Amino acid sequence: MGKLLRINTKEKTFTFEETPDTYAGLGGRALTSKMILDEVPATCHPLGKNNKLIFAPGVLSGSPAADSGRLSAGAKSPLTGGIKESNAGGLVSQKLAKLGITALVLEDKPEGNDYSLIKIDKDGVSIESADDLVKKGNYAVMETLWNKYGKNVGVLSIGQAGEQCLKGASINQADMNGRPGRAHGRGGLGAVMGSKKIKAIVVDDSGAPRVEIKDPDAFKAANKRWVEMLRNHPVTGEGLPALGTAVLVNVINEAGTLPTKNFRSGRFDHAQAISGETMAETIEKRNGITTEACHPGCVIKCSNVYHGKDGNFLTCGFEYETIWAFGAHTTIQDMDQIATLDKMCDDFGLDTIETGVTIGIAMEGGMIAWGDGQAAIDLLSKVGEYAPEGKIIGNGALFTGDALGVDRVPVVKKQALPAYDPRTCKGVGVTYATTPMGADHTAGYGVTANILSVGGTIDPHKNEGNIELSQGLQIATAAVDAAGLCLFVAFAVLDNEDGLPTIAQMLNARYGLNLTPDDILELGKSILRNEKEFNKKAGFTEIDDQLPEMFNEPVPPHNVPWDFTIEDLQKTLNF
Amino acid sequence: MGKLLRINTKEKTFTFEETPDTYAGLGGRALTSKMILDEVPATCHPLGKNNKLIFAPGVLSGSPAADSGRLSAGAKSPLTGGIKESNAGGLVSQKLAKLGITALVLEDKPEGNDYSLIKIDKDGVSIESADDLVKKGNYAVMETLWNKYGKNVGVLSIGQAGEQCLKGASINQADMNGRPGRAHGRGGLGAVMGSKKIKAIVVDDSGAPRVEIKDPDAFKAANKRWVEMLRNHPVTGEGLPALGTAVLVNVINEAGTLPTKNFRSGRFDHAQAISGETMAETIEKRNGITTEACHPGCVIKCSNVYHGKDGNFLTCGFEYETIWAFGAHTTIQDMDQIATLDKMCDDFGLDTIETGVTIGIAMEGGMIAWGDGQAAIDLLSKVGEYAPEGKIIGNGALFTGDALGVDRVPVVKKQALPAYDPRTCKGVGVTYATTPMGADHTAGYGVTANILSVGGTIDPHKNEGNIELSQGLQIATAAVDAAGLCLFVAFAVLDNEDGLPTIAQMLNARYGLNLTPDDILELGKSILRNEKEFNKKAGFTEIDDQLPEMFNEPVPPHNVPWDFTIEDLQKTLNF
Incomplete structure (x- = not known):
């Protein structure tokens, strides 16, 4: 396993720590959510010293597996007050993985108004002044950093919103052109980074070795099937x-x-x-x-x-x-x-x-x-x-x-x-209501079977079948987020019996494991259980797993209202 | 019993309704909290059409009982999201009681931007345009209304804050000089009034009869002892x-x-x-x-x-x-x-x-x-x-x-x-944490035994005894609020064995009842139970019955922290 990199933003110190057993084998959302549950007091102020901001590559990130370069960012959310995982593409996930870093954890908070920049490379970590970047937007920040540290470094940064600790603040990632078109958008995690006075994080994997693949041939074969599956599906291959x-x-x-x-x-x-x-x-x-x-x-x-x-x-x-x-x-x-x-x-x-x-x-x-x-x-x-x-x-x-x-x-x-209107796309509506993340289509994208006839067909206007649809998707999505895979692979996975087994084969070949598709789904369930437990400790109840009363009104043109009961909605994540 | 006056603010209509059995005998906070629990959906938007704003005189209001002219205002609070009773002096409580109105209930909400004024007198109710008062502060509003409707009418009004539906907005009452020095301050009830586009309520009891006293001699005797008690206590009689x-x-x-x-x-x-x-x-x-x-x-x-x-x-x-x-x-x-x-x-x-x-x-x-x-x-x-x-x-x-x-x-x-710092006045700190109202000293004023040596002495720095202190005070206060009595009578009541019996005697003489002091305390408990039940339905848990983490730090000069456990705090209202 790799190491946890913990950075104390107050003392401006860092430690590399062997990943403890309790976090072993976890990556992406599985790791951020477990760490938040274990290490962040659920009732702490999201902008206070007791919150932590955690970045974790997925367990396939850094490998050649197609579409595996997504990074999870996690913390107690300033927007929702609950647990948050926000997922983005960009360059950082693969580079952290190549540097052997399982998670980057920002802890504590400084008292003054000085901002820092964190630079991570194969030789270690430096924490430098970022005062020259203060009050600059992400475009200028990323341009400056690519000019300074070389093109193709991974960059995470906040703009003016994060500096102001606003609840809508994102953490942006440099895309492949060094522009901030990729974002850990949801849940205000940019405000957590701002509260810790970290303006930017630069990750440079120059000189780092490739990630170890335990069974290269098996990996290559599985990835080949994986790529074909993605290329052959009409949504991921054409639309x-x-x-x-x-x-x-x-x-x-x-x-x-x-x-x-x-x-x-x-x-x-x-x-x-x-x-x-x-x-x-x-x-x-x-x-x-x-x-x-x-x-x-x-x-x-x-x-x-x-x-x-x-x-x-x-x-x-x-x-x-x-x-x-x-x-x-x-x-x-x-x-x-x-x-x-x-x-x-x-x-x-x-x-x-x-x-x-x-x-x-x-x-x-x-x-x-x-x-x-x-x-x-x-x-x-x-x-x-x-x-x-x-x-x-x-x-x-x-x-x-x-x-x-x-x-x-x-x-x-x-x-x-x-x-997506939850009244006429009830599969995603159930996800909005019940995911521990707050309203989020990416947590269980019921649009698939409701509208796109992917993974079956379920009437988007009727309640029947949509609890089960959302449940299955939320479990699978949590696992996909843990792998570092792009959510869009789900289109192909849902329509291919060989989808989940192929992911299992890539994981097994990468780490020398014997995971089954069921193990992957069990991981998804455990992620959701951890997230629900954190939220419960933060004071959430089933009352929070509902849509606001405005959705009781029927919506034209189909004139369908939202009318799930609290009791029914509670079945969604009741495992 | 008197009547409920319900006003539909959208239709601009009103109805007088016999007080139903379920509300019989209740006044002030007892009535507002019971009505909110029964009639307001706990998860509704506080500024939406489903919230209700309720004004109720105490059961002694309108009688000659000293210090009995407090009015309760209640609603789902825009500030806390929970139930709210906010209590103020002024002229309205006694006048509503004399007009035989048990509660004034504002329902629904209009769609446009026009404000109304409600005028209530012995001949009925009129709902008039208040457009001439819009964007005016309470001083100008009350001066205008006293000039128009005669000095000494009771006035409830909102200023610019209530019009903007701000969470800090109060509903002000004209004091005895027609100035807005009295306020239903806490919990943002002015925003509820603003959402219903009611700028002011004028209550004129000219020509109304005195309230009926079933046993005038007994009432007079009890009230005489009551006045002496208030005048002889050092806090209410001197300080x-x-x-x-x-x-x-x-x-x-x-x-x-x-x-x-x-x-x-x-x-x-x-x-x-x-x-x-x-x-x-x-x-x-x-x-x-x-x-x-x-x-x-x-x-x-x-x-x-x-x-x-x-x-x-x-x-x-x-x-x-x-x-x-x-x-x-x-x-x-x-x-x-x-x-x-x-x-x-x-x-x-x-x-x-x-x-x-x-x-x-x-x-x-x-x-x-x-x-x-x-x-x-x-x-x-x-x-x-x-x-x-x-x-x-x-x-x-x-x-x-x-x-x-x-x-x-x-x-x-x-x-x-x-x-009052909760760390060094723990009796009131327990009240802050546990009252269904949100942090509120008036819900259980532990300063009494903590600092003022009223009703005994309990160390303000130690946890011991302060749960029990807050519990007793919260129960008694709820009952005092139901009676329409000023909270300050508590100083005299706590130091006089004859205090609570005298209140019981006034109630019995007024209504021809046989209440004991225990009945009054049981009423207090039932009020708190109702309020907790509403909050539970609104999604509150024991997590909400705590102080924020900033109070874990010891406070100088005594360097005492706040360290009650959740479990201990839950004992406060566990009856």
Whole structure:
């Protein structure tokens, strides 16, 4: 096993520690969640010295397994008050794994206002002043660091939002072009990093050996099947590479489950203007990039580079959920304005889902007009100015709703709902309600069987079968997050009997183990149990596993309400 | 029994309803808490149509019983998310009782932005436009209404804070001079009134009969003993009349439990400058009033009128907790600046405790400098300007701490701690932690036996005996709140064996009952059980019955930490 790297941010010291038995064999979300349960007092203040910010590569990260370069970040969440794992691509996961680091743990907090930069390479760790980076956005920070430390170092950094400890703050990762298009977005983990006065972390694996593969031939064979599986599935092999995740705009709108004007309708009249098809056309016309990987070894390549009217770079990693949040949810129809808002979020270090939903709440509360993209840009710019409006908006949807007296705020466990109406996509609705993460589509993506006919078909409007759907997906997703695999592999895994066995074979070949698919699912269950236990200790009850009352209203065009009982929802993670 | 007056704020209709059996015999807090438990869905949004705002006179209100003119206001709290009863003097309680109204219940909420005024008199109810009062502070509103409806009508109104639905918003009552010096301060009930677009309620009991007394002679005899008891106790007969509640500044500072600079010390070097003695001297020098009642029939008269340097009116109802919150807590030393902040809170309709603690948090977060009174005044003025800073500050201490990334915020159940350090006044600390109201000294005033040697003596620094102290006081207080009696009668009741029997005799004579003191205490218990049940249904657990981790640090000068276990604290209301 590798080592835990613990950094005391107050004393500016570090220790490498043999991974103790209790954490052995765990990676990614399995490790961050277990460590938080064991080491973070559940009732501590998320911005206090007792919280820890933990980064853990998945157990396949660093290996040649396709799409295995995702990094888990975990802490007690400033947004939800519960446990949080937030997952992103980029370069750091594979580099940490190659450096033999199982987890990077930031502990304690300094008292002053000085920021530090952590540099990790094969020779050790240095903790340097980051005062030259303070008040800079992630674009400038990453450019500076790539210029200083060489291209292709992995970078984790916070922008102005993280410095202000805002609940919507993300931790951004340099993508393969050194831009902050990848983010540990959800749950405000950037605020935890800001509270510990760490502006950036640079990970350089130059000179590090490859990760050890116990059975190289078996690994190679399994990975070959794995790549084929991903390339042959219509979603991971065609839809996502061609149009990115924005392929979903027209699909979800057609299904009547694209939340529009703060969840008043499931259909947006102007969906075409913000669709994946329109986006791809625009990108091509302006010489952007429609198909790009977020980390080496990805074969899905759902990312992109979006240029502005002038043909110059405007934003990158421009995703469906972002386009929805700033688009249909707020009724802004201009793709360039939405791209600008995305870029600003990446630069300030803000979760685009939380922030987009928040802009809609600011419209609901009369702060700016519905659909006014320029007003949204002006309002969001206040975050970069450290202005009072920014301290409202940057703290997310519930906070902004509370600031403005809005009683219609779509959150679960204080986290904003993503881009699928739970009433007409009940599989994901059950996930929103019950995942320990707060409303999060990636925790159990019921859109698969509800809308996309992946892994079977379950009526998205009826309750029947959707508890079971969410349960299965939440368990599998937790395991996928522990492996360091991209969530999108699930499309292929759900439609291939050989999917889970292939993952088991890669793990077995990598570590010399004898895991079965059942072992992997048992790992997923244990992750969820740990997360629920932390939340219980933090004061969560079944009352927190519900949608807010606004969803009792039926949503057009299908006029379906949300009507699961508390008791039924509790069955979801009752194992 | 009297009638329930229900007002539908959306339809602008009202109904008088016979008080149903389930609410029979209940008044004040007993009635508001029972109605909220029975009629308000515990998980509803506090600003939504499903919350109800309920005003109930105590069961002795309207009678000649001394100090029985307190009104209970109840709702699901926008600040705590739990049940709330907030209690104030003024003219409304006695007038509602004389009009035969057991409770006034505001239901539903309108959709537009038009405000209404509710006028209640012996002929019925009218619901009128209040558009001429919008954006006006409570001083102007009350002056307008007394001019329009006659002096001595009872008035409940909200200022700019309530209109903005801020969590720190109070509902103010006209005092005997028609000024908003009395407030249902805690828990943000002004925001509930604002969400229902009710700007003011005018209660005129002209022409109403006296309340019926079943046994006038017995009542007269009991009330005579009651008045003697209040007049003969050193606190209610001497300390409070002479110096008001500010008599406590020097006492509490001397005891080392006056929270200073956001609870960093229990002693304030400049306590003398903000003491009751200094205040009384200043009031006399400037021809103010040191001794005034908040409602007719009060014999304690702890209120006052404070003039500015120019000899003109500056503020009224200037209380110990207010002086502490804006004074020792923020380290502001200038009594006139503190009086100005008090006046602004009364005018905007803000809880002075929540707001004073919030100003300290703004200092903690670097928004303004410690001890800078003028900066505090400038910042608070933003609430009246509907500015973004005001939407932060007006939402209270936790909200402001979250806006500024402050991890040292003294709240329980999201409500700011009042003016006694829980570490060195553990009897009140147990109350802060365990009362269903959120941190509230008035829910079980352990200062009595901890510091004042009233009702016995219990070491304020040791855990022993303080659970039991808080338990007894919480039960008795709930009953006192149900009777409509001022909390301060407790001083006399605790030191007189004849206290509780005398209250029972007044109730029996008023209603023709045979209550014993035990019945009264059983009522207190049932109130607390109802409140705990509501909170449980709203998602509260024993985790919410704790102080935040900042209180684990010992506080000078006595260097005592807070170290009750969750299990011990749960014994407090375990009946």
